[in-house]
Amino acid sequence: MKTGQSKAFVLPALVFGVTFGLYSYTACPTVYWDDAGELIAACYTLGVPHPPGHPLYAILGKLFTLMPIGSPAFRVNIMSAFFGALTCALLFQIVKELVCREEGLRRYAHFAAGAAALSLALCSLMWEQSVVAETTTLHSFFMLIVTLIAFRIEFSGEDDPRITKRLLLLSFVYGLSFTNHVAGLFFAPSLALLLLFRLRLKLFKPGRLFAMFALFLLGLVVYAYLPLSSRSNPAIDWGNPETLSNFIWVVTARQYSANLLRVPTLSGFLWGLGNIFQVFLSDMTPFGLFLALIGALRLWRTSRTVVVYGSVIVLILFSVSLNSAFISAYLVPAELMLMLWAGFGIAFLCERAGRVAIRLSGVRQAFMTYAPFCAVLLLVLFQAFVHFPENNMRQYWHAREYGVHLLSSLPENAILITGTADPLFIAWYLQYCENFRIDVKVITRNGLTRPGYLEQVRREHPELDMPHEFQFEGDEGARPSHIQTREAGLPWYANSYFKLLYEQNAPRFPMFWEGIEANQLLIEQFVPHDLVFRIVASGRSPDPHGPNLLNVDEIVTRIGDDTVAGRVYGNHAFNYGIYYQWHNDGDAARYSYEEALRLNPDDTRALNNLGALLAALGNVQEAHENFMRAFRVNPNDLTSNHNVGQSFMIRGEFHDAIPYFRRAVRLDVPKFEDYYNLGLCYAEVGRSDSAVRMFKEALVLRPESPEALSSLGVIYLRQGATESAEKLLKAALDIEPTNAENWYNLACLQVLQGDTQASSRSLKKALTIDYHRTYTLASNDHRLLPILESLVKNN
DSSP, rough: OOHHHHHHHHHHHHHHHHHHHHHHHHOOOOTTTHHHHHHHHHOOOOOOOOOTTOOHHHHHHHHHSSSSSSSSEEEHHHHHHHHHHHHHHHHHHHHHHHTTSSSSGGGGGHHHHHHHHHHHHHHHHHHHHHHSSOOOHHHHHHHHHHHHHHHHHHTSOTTTHHHHHHHHHHHHHHHHTTTTTTTGGGGHHHHHHHHHHGGGGGGGGGHHHHHHHEEEEEEEEGGGHHHHHHHHSOOOOOOOOOSHHHHHHHHHHHHHHHHHHGGOOOOHHHHHHHHHHHHHHHHHHHHHHHHHHHHHHHHHHHHHHHHHHHHHHHHHHHHHHTOOOOOOOGGGGHHHHHHHHHHHHHHHHHHHHHHHHHHHHHHHHHHHHHHHHHHHHHHHHHHHHHHHHHOOOTOHHHHHHHHHHHHHHHHHTTTEEEEEHHHHHHHHHHHHHHHTTSSSEEEGGGGSSSSSSSHHHHHHHSOOOOOOOOTTTTTTTTOTTOOOOOOOSTTTHHHHHHHHHHHHHHHTOOOEEOOOOOTTTTTGGGGEEEEEEEOOTTTTTOOOOOOOOOOOHHHHHTTTOOHHHHHHHHHHHHHHHHHHHHHHHHHHHHHHHHHHHHHHHOOOOHHHHHHHHHHHOOOOHHHHHHHHHHHHHTTTTTTHHHHHHHHHHHOOOOOHHHHHHHHHHHHOOOOOHHHHHHHHHHHHHHHHHHOOOOOHHHHHHTTTHHHHHHHHHHHHHHHOOOHHHHHHHHHHHHOOOOHHHHHHHHHHHHHHTOHHHHHHHHHHHHHHHHHHHHHHHHOOOOHHHHHHHHHHOOO
């Protein structure tokens, strides 16, 4: 082998080896939080993970589980490390090829590529995804292969015979990447632009275009794994994709599509942008971002297509990461593009420093020559020093300990109904991969949103007496009269279904409930039981302060300052708060919310609920501080905006309340209360036209609201539109005839119309309902004062 060819292979292999060694050493030895447990269990059992199904990940993961090392979880974690290291090696190759295209920079190509690859490896985003079971590193690996091939097409000669082969290879690899994660779609605009700029009309040669499309579809053939796996009834069978409709449901990730296109408000956009910038600033450091900037600027002069390609990807991923449906891991490919630019920036910086050094001598020449190299090496060392402690999962057992604790706390043959991901996925891992507490029957109530889930439960647990009147699963047209209405996020029959499930199985199997909902039909039968709630027999008086309560002190001692574990455990403390609030035990609820915040200081739900409790106790200022704290944690949170607005309204600060209610009506599904309160605020500050619009919006949502009808009527009264005002006020009184203020407003209207007798009758009615308030209002109105005095005198 020639020396050049040997170096071309050895250096990327060295990058891979160093990075893989680092990731393997710091890999989590067992299951982690979030969807790691579900992915591992799906790989181990050759099942179907959550949408879009991740078939390639499941197949490759199964191969890694066959390794004779560590736990099943560790083996799949090693797969993340493997593809994370390959991603870094690919970045080395791309940077090297880009730098080598410029004669003046070529001598720095290997240093720049190596530094960029190691810097990427030490970024927290990349590192954290490479030591636990996640799909991110495999996705990143594919996206860099696609990028490498695309750049080679871009820089091919006009008559290069390899262009067609590269186009075909690109098509196949890109299609194959979708079988790991459909997020590859975010690269499509960049790929399309690059190929169109490079090939123009040549791209549309019918024969070649057909072959490209055929190979893209060939890559997608791996999706055939989903129905094939589902037919064998694996333990993890998300969406049961055996039929065409179920297959489409899984592959298109319809379960998560509701949040996909939600547009953030301006404040939410700025907040999200700040968070994203903070992530990259922390990961790459200011110096790393500076290198990316100068690299992009230099590339713009010589290879604009490369900059456009990366910029479009970065902008798309920035945008989608502002949405609540996405997580920071989706930013990893954007970080790949930034590190690619940074690698070019390193070479450019070294070359410029070398030019300056030529004009110097002695110590200054040596300093200028080696300063860029030292600065870049210091950057890499700094990243390693700062990011190692937070990403070293070598001794991380918290997630497994949590799952063992949860399942061990349950009696034999218990039924556990889960509502959140962590307890469900970790329980799945322990049961299906480690054979731990397989007697516990774990059922997720969120599974009722998935096709075929009830049938899967019946198949796995034939000993359970599953309700059969709900065989019409998902049929909204067949709703028995005794069934409860639809609960947000769950099928309309969910609450009644689980109540019936309990009644049919309680004599034989103890049932436990993870999580809590205020409208749950069984909540009056809940008893706290460590991390969950036990459901006791109807008619038995549950003791809400029994012996098996959550021990937050012990949890804090065990997990220390681990924020992820704190979030999971904090959710259980929050559930206690909801439970005690339902039982009207304000002191216990407040204590539970404070404990939840002790574990997870950024829990906006606990902050808002604690604020509401404090407001009810008259602690207005402390309540306002909690609401503001929740808003600062997440300006896109609907409840936080509503509560801050309400808090300002209570304080009489209507101008300050308006921005929060305006955000609230733009977030999620607008609520009547926010439109109505915004209308009240506009009315108080004299913006009558805006108030009218808001009250009308409120009435669209709740047409028979006496408050909104009356408030809109009062605005029309102020504007002199007496006919419209009278119609609205009378409509409000038809709905709520005992409202003194509405009778008073009608009296005001009638006196303006000159009908003093009708005004007198309305005012008398108001006085009868609420004498003191009506008397105060009327005595300050010069038009009604004579009528008031006459009524008082005669009565």
